[in-house]
Amino acid sequence: MAPEVFKRVDGMSAVAAQPSSEEERTKALQALLSCPTASIHTDKPAKDILQVQNTxxxxxxxxxxxxxxxxxxxxxxxxxxxxxxxxxxxxxxxxxxxxxxx
Known part of the structure; x- marks a missing residue:
């Protein structure tokens, strides 16, 4: 969902880069909401998570x-x-x- 941010490293998913634009940030938060294992987290709660959820x-x-x-x-x-x-x-x-x- 956010290929600019998440990549495969040694067969596992990893954060390859922090989002560098609002579009990348939105895609990363969409991935956070969609992650089946809840493995994606943010340092601080995303204040706009409800807006992203509505996408x-x-x-x-x-x-x-x-x-x-x-x-x-x-x-x-x-x-x-x-x-x-x-x-x-x-x-x-x-x-x-x-x-x-x-």
């Missing part, structure tokens, strides 16, 4: 109009991703979670 769902890209990433991945669903597809005959929610059986 969801996020458009996937210009090539897929009407398809949005919902965010908020859950550790209990193994970090599954959910999407919203806006359709004139009714919207569709796609949840790629895996059921866990005991």
């Amino acid at each position: 969801f769902p996020l458009p996937i890209n210009d090539d897929l109009p009407g398809v949005y990433l919902c965010g908020y991945h859950s550790e209990s669903s193994y970090g599954a991703t959910s999407y919203l597809i806006v359709h004139p005959e009714g919207n569709i929610m796609v949840d790629s979670s895996i059921e866990q059986f005991a």
Whole structure:
């Protein structure tokens, strides 16, 4: 979600750089909100976290109009991703979670 900020280092995710613009900061906070393991933190509470929360769902890209990433991945669903597809005959929610059986 924030490739300018987070990178893979030795097979693990890591902060590669601090956000250098408001856009990068917003993307980093979106990643914080979406992290399934709650591994992303800030030194101080982000005062604008509610404004960033209201940016969801996020458009996937210009090539897929009407398809949005919902965010908020859950550790209990193994970090599954959910999407919203806006359709004139009714919207569709796609949840790629895996059921866990005991």
